Amino acid sequence: MKFEVLILGNSSATPMFDRHPTSQVLNFNEQLFLIDCGEGTQMQLSRYGIKSNRIGHIFISHLHGDHYLGLVGLLSSMHLVGRKSDLHLYGPAALKEILDVQFLHSETVLRYNLIFHPISPDGPGIIFENRTMKVSAFPLTHRIACTGFRFDEGPRARTLLGDVVQALNIPTVYYPAIKKGMDYVDEKGDVYPADQLSLPAPKSRSYVYCSDTVRTEGYLPYVQHADLMYHESTFLHDMVDRAKETFHTTALEAGEIAKETHAKKLLLGHYSARYRDLAPLLEEARTVFPNTELSIEGKWFLV
């Protein structure tokens, strides 16, 4: 089951070196989730071949422009290209006010349902859940209210032992039940236990998104054991004072956080406009957490 993230933008507030502000598309089994929506996101979606109308849910971490200024353009274009399906939007309560004033003055009445879910800045909580995916928000510590997001895959299916079930002539209609862990009972009443017919389900995967935040202990309980952790790394550690002052994180700190929370892999991003070359950020994080990669625009990363 596909679970991967496409980077649409990796820049901090001032876009430079043709880097775009923050936005990511999470593809979980062809359900598309958009995380943050900086200016130009609709053009980036188009550049990387993602049809915006396939996105069902948009999550906005906070109301700094580099994380949401592409939203009105994207929502308007969805309207113009004839979207009919519901769109769920999750973000700070004031986001509604920002959208409403702009739709009011442009006299835009969207052709589809935009369902807004305000996120409480006060504590962690599940903001979306279906059979296969659960999304939680948790508070980060930034200059203004900001939340991170955690995407947890639901229980996965066991892996069917094809040779075994075929040799036993088990009808295919029972396969889904066996994959869920049920035993098979044949017409004679003989029982074939699930663990003889299938391998244990692989571990469910999780993606964690942390941008923007200063390093604190506060959110660490919510980001434990991520298969893939995206963590902002605006600065190199020689600028840790500036990072604290602006409520951002350094690449070294991002590596330490990934290590302390037992992440499997770390993805850096939200790079300051001062760094043309990103290699030093990667090297710095890898000194404490070797399995680190740079988020690069247009690149998909497996969760």
Place this chain on the structure above:
Amino acid sequence: MKFEVLILGNSSATPMFDRHPTSQVLNFNEQLFLIDCGEGTQMQLSRYGIKSNRIGHIFISHLHGDHYLGLVGLLSSMHLVGRKSDLHLYGPAALKEILDVQFLHSETVLRYNLIFHPISPDGPGIIFENRTMKVSAFPLTHRIACTGFRFDEGPRARTLLGDVVQALNIPTVYYPAIKKGMDYVDEKGDVYPADQLSLPAPKSRSYVYCSDTVRTEGYLPYVQHADLMYHESTFLHDMVDRAKETFHTTALEAGEIAKETHAKKLLLGHYSARYRDLAPLLEEARTVFPNTELSIEGKWFLV
């Protein structure tokens, strides 16, 4: 004296084929004026080597997203890169409300003065004037209140006849006065009339910007005799019904308007996302107004 316009975006509302929404930079003698500011304008400025802090005045025609959604990002980036100089912004009154709500929730207090000049939608008027340039707004007819802009160069200097003034040993300190048309009187009281020392001043130039509008007679008095007229041409004329319905203009109509108002040159733009190839729009306008060009992103056009 330089007077030219750089196209940053030429797309209508839905950006396609890597075309960006509307924005233009007018360079008049190194004074930079920004006209409209669609999403991504700050990135386009950077791509074409324009330092945003050189822009002193921004003019917004109307509150459809493809004409202003890049504004908050641009104003914020000017703040982040340390702008100190005043910035004058001209646009519909509600633009102030749209900016305020976003600066409020992002807790942004700009480091420079942003001086907002609401444009009356009711009638034409001068909105900016200095010694060398006058900018007027005039009402267009679109789905929502929309204004066009006219940039009129002030009186130009006469051309000094270098050989003549040098032969007469006229001190250089008098040159500016002669260029303004004053006679020269030497120490003996002999008078040298200005027209013996200089050639008549070249005609002052004007740039006219019309986007977005349906074709009407209403604004034609304000766009007469433009040296360069930018006129939207969202559709080909086979879609004239759609153009009227959406309050836009066809390429043929743009050509006719340029002809009727005695423009010297016409620049097309605001192309619908349905046209990958723009040549048919150009050909159509040229059937009635041969001196037409397509506005192309990154290209400068002389006024």
